Amino acid sequence: MSFSVPPTLEAELDELATHYPQKRSASLMFLHAFQEHFGHVPREAVEWTARKLGLQPINVYELVTFYPMFRQQPVGKTHIKVCRTLSCALAGSAELREHFCQKLGLDSHKHTPQTTADGKFTVEFVECLASCGTAPVVMVNDDLLEKVTVTEADRVLASGKK
Amino acid sequence: MSNAPATTAAPPPVEKIRIKVDGRDVEVPKLLPNWQGKLEPTTMLQAVQIAGGEVPHYCYHPKLPVAGNCRMCLIEFGTPMMGPDRKPVLNPDGTPKIARSVLPYEPQTPRGAIACATPISPGMELYPSSPATKQMREAVLESLLINHPLDCPICDQAGECKLQEYSVEHGQANSRFVEPKVHKPKAVDLGPRIVLDDERCILCTRCIRFTRDIAGDDALGIVNRGSYNTIAAWKDGAFDNNYTLNTVDICPVGALTSKDFRFKMRVWFLKETKSVCSSCATGCNITIGSREGTIYRYEPRDNEAVNGPWMCDAGRLNYRWVARADRIHDVYVRGVKSTWETANREIHALLGRAPEGSVAIVAGARQTTEELYLLKKLATRLGALTDSIAREGEPDRLLVSADRNPNSNGARLTGIAFTEMGIQLPKIAEGIAAGTIKTLIVFGEDVTKHGLGADLLARLETLIVSDILPNATTAAAHFLLPGCAHAEKRGTFVNTKGRVQKFMKAVEPPGDARAEWEVLHEWVHQVTGQNGFSTIEGLFNQMAREVPAFAGLEWSKLGDTGVTITI
Numbered sequence A: 001m002s003f004s005v006p007p008t009l010e011a012e013l014d015e016l017a018t019h020y021p022q023k024r025s026a027s028l029m030f031l032h033a034f035q036e037h038f039g040h041v042p043r044e045a046v047e048w049t050a051r052k053l054g055l056q057p058i059n060v061y062e063l064v065t066f067y068p069m070f071r072q073q074p075v076g077k078t079h080i081k082v083c084r085t086l087s088c089a090l091a092g093s094a095e096l097r098e099h100f101c102q103k104l105g106l107d108s109h110k111h112t113p114q115t116t117a118d119g120k121f122t123v124e125f126v127e128c129l130a131s132c133g134t135a136p137v138v139m140v141n142d143d144l145l146e147k148v149t150v151t152e153a154d155r156v157l158a159s160g161k162k
Numbered sequence B: 001m002s003n004a005p006a007t008t009a010a011p012p013p014v015e016k017i018r019i020k021v022d023g024r025d026v027e028v029p030k031l032l033p034n035w036q037g038k039l040e041p042t043t044m045l046q047a048v049q050i051a052g053g054e055v056p057h058y059c060y061h062p063k064l065p066v067a068g069n070c071r072m073c074l075i076e077f078g079t080p081m082m083g084p085d086r087k088p089v090l091n092p093d094g095t096p097k098i099a100r101s102v103l104p105y106e107p108q109t110p111r112g113a114i115a116c117a118t119p120i121s122p123g124m125e126l127y128p129s130s131p132a133t134k135q136m137r138e139a140v141l142e143s144l145l146i147n148h149p150l151d152c153p154i155c156d157q158a159g160e161c162k163l164q165e166y167s168v169e170h171g172q173a174n175s176r177f178v179e180p181k182v183h184k185p186k187a188v189d190l191g192p193r194i195v196l197d198d199e200r201c202i203l204c205t206r207c208i209r210f211t212r213d214i215a216g217d218d219a220l221g222i223v224n225r226g227s228y229n230t231i232a233a234w235k236d237g238a239f240d241n242n243y244t245l246n247t248v249d250i251c252p253v254g255a256l257t258s259k260d261f262r263f264k265m266r267v268w269f270l271k272e273t274k275s276v277c278s279s280c281a282t283g284c285n286i287t288i289g290s291r292e293g294t295i296y297r298y299e300p301r302d303n304e305a306v307n308g309p310w311m312c313d314a315g316r317l318n319y320r321w322v323a324r325a326d327r328i329h330d331v332y333v334r335g336v337k338s339t340w341e342t343a344n345r346e347i348h349a350l351l352g353r354a355p356e357g358s359v360a361i362v363a364g365a366r367q368t369t370e371e372l373y374l375l376k377k378l379a380t381r382l383g384a385l386t387d388s389i390a391r392e393g394e395p396d397r398l399l400v401s402a403d404r405n406p407n408s409n410g411a412r413l414t415g416i417a418f419t420e421m422g423i424q425l426p427k428i429a430e431g432i433a434a435g436t437i438k439t440l441i442v443f444g445e446d447v448t449k450h451g452l453g454a455d456l457l458a459r460l461e462t463l464i465v466s467d468i469l470p471n472a473t474t475a476a477a478h479f480l481l482p483g484c485a486h487a488e489k490r491g492t493f494v495n496t497k498g499r500v501q502k503f504m505k506a507v508e509p510p511g512d513a514r515a516e517w518e519v520l521h522e523w524v525h526q527v528t529g530q531n532g533f534s535t536i537e538g539l540f541n542q543m544a545r546e547v548p549a550f551a552g553l554e555w556s557k558l559g560d561t562g563v564t565i566t567i
Ligand code: SF4
Pocket: B200, B201, B202, B203, B204, B205, B206, B207, B208, B231, B247, B250, B251, B252, B253, B255, B256
C-alpha cells in the first residue's frame, strides 16, 4: 500500500498542531488520527509525523510502541479486546479469551494480538476497561459488552463472520 | 570544548555546607558544576565523592544530564530534626538530633534517596555504607539481573563491566528468580560501527542522552514498555554519526559493542599507553590498548582542556595503518637495501659540505615538535628553505578540527612553517627548477601531490626521504629512511589551541624503522657540531630553553594532560 496523506487529513492535522504551545505535544493526537484513518499506524505515518512536528522518527516510534492501543499492523474487521485485569480475571476473562481463540483457531499462548488469516477477527488481552463492576468485560470495536457469557461471545463471532 | 574549565579569573569565594558522611564531618561546596559546567546544588553523590567515598551508579555520568532511572545510587540519609518552633531538636549532649528518612506508612523501613539527583542540605547525614544502603543496592542489583543473560564468558565488556563489578561488591551470589527470563533482540545492527545486545542492556539511557545532548543526533530511543523495554534506532543501521563509539565507552554493561573491537581481545590482556590522537589538530587524549606489539583499540582519555571524555569515531578507528604490511621496513640507498650506518655516514658528509642555500626541507606537521625543532636547527645551519603542508577537512561543532594535521602549531612555533602553511613551496619548486636547490629533505609528506612533481624531483642531486608508508616521493628517494608512527615513539604535539601534549610509546616499530628524532639528533650533531640530548626528556627541555614559545616548559611538567601555551 503506498502511503499518502489526503489533503483533508493534512489540513485537520495542521490545525490540530496549533492547539499546543509546543508542536511535539500534538504527536499523540496525530497518531490517533492516523489510526482512525488507516486502521493502524504505518511506519510512514511515524516518519510523516516526525517530519511535521520537527522530531526524529524514533521519538514518535517510542510513543507508538509504548501504548498498546496503537497498532502497527492492520487488525481484523471485528477487533475483540478482552479485559484481563483483576475483576475480569476473577470473573473468567482468561477462559473467555481462550474460547475466542479456540473458536477462531488462534494461538492463545502468544501475548500479542492475534489476527485470523482471513482478516476478519483480531483477539487480544487489554488492561482494565474501567467497567470492573460488570466483569467480565469485552470491547468489540468501539462497543463495550458487559458480563459477557460464552453465548454472547458466540453471538459476536457469528455476526463477525457475516 | 564548550565545557572547558573557567580560565584564570580569580575564583569567587566558595560557599560551603557542613554535612556528615558515614559519621565523619565533611565540608563540601554548596554548588558544583553540572554536566554542562553550570553551577548547581551539590548532590549527595558528589558530596560522598568529595568525602573520599564512592556511590555505585549506572545512569549517572558527570558529562550527561542526570536521568535518575537506574536506582543503583540509592543511599540512606537523615536530616536535622526540626521542632514545632522551627528550631533544631537537640540530643542531650547538645548535638542536633537527626531524623533518618523512613517510609511514611512504614517508619521501620528506611527510605533511600537517589544520590545522583538529590541535593544536600546543611546538617544532612549520608550513610553510604549503612546496612540499609547495602540492602537497597542488593535489591536494585537483583532486579537488574532478573532478565540479564549472564553471558559474561563471551561478553566484550567482561573485565570492565559495572554490572559485574557491582554484583561482586554489592550483590548476592545466588539468584532467587525462577521464572523464565524475557528474551530480547541479540546482535542488533544499530549503526555501521555499533552492535547492540538488548538482553544485556540495563536501560540506563546513557547512550540516548549522549547522542541527543552531546553528539546532537537524536537517533536512539526506548521502544515497547515494561520488561519489554528495548533500546532501538528507527531503522537498523541508523545510528551513524561521527561520535557513536563513545556510547560503547559509557555503556556500563556489554550491551553496546564496537564492531571493530568485538570479540578481538579480552581487555585484561591489553597494555594501556597514554597517547594523543594524531588525526586532527584537536589532539584528543587517548589510551592505546595494545598486546604483543599490536594495537587493538584507541579509547578517549579524559582531558577537560581538550576533549573531555569523548573522541570522534574517525580518529578512534584510524590505527589500522600502523600495522600495514607495506610499511617501509628498511633503509634504502639509491634503491638498494642498506643500513642506517651507511646512509647516515653519506648523509652527514653530504650535508656537511652542502653550500649555503642548496638544501630545502619539507617536514610534515605530523612529525613531533622535537623532530621539527631538530630539522629547524639543521635548516638554520644549512640556510635551507623549510615548509610544511596543510591538510584540511570539514570541521564539526564538537571536536573535529578543520586542520587535519596534529602538529601544525608545532611546525609554526619551531619555525619550520609560516602561519600560512605551504607558502614557501613554490619558492622551493623554483629553486629546484633553477638548479640552486640540489638537495631536498622530506619528512613524512608526499611532495609530488603538492607542487613538487616527479619531474622536479628528478632534477635533484639528492632526495632524502623519511616516511612510514610508500608513495610517489618515497619511490624517487635516493635515501629512503623508515620512520615511526606516533604510537611507536615518544614526543609532543601542539594542538590547535596551543596545548602542548606528550605521548608515550605503545608498540615497537617494524623492521629497521627508527624514531625520527633519534636519527635527526645524530644528523644535527654531525652537521652542526653541536651536542644535543639523546633522551626525549633532555631534547624537549633543550627545545623549551631555545624556542621562546616553549619558555619555562619541562617534559616532566607536561603531566598526562599537557600544558597550554600562548600561540
Ligand atoms: S545500551 Fe548501554 S548505555 Fe544504552 S541504555 Fe542500555 S545499558 Fe545504558
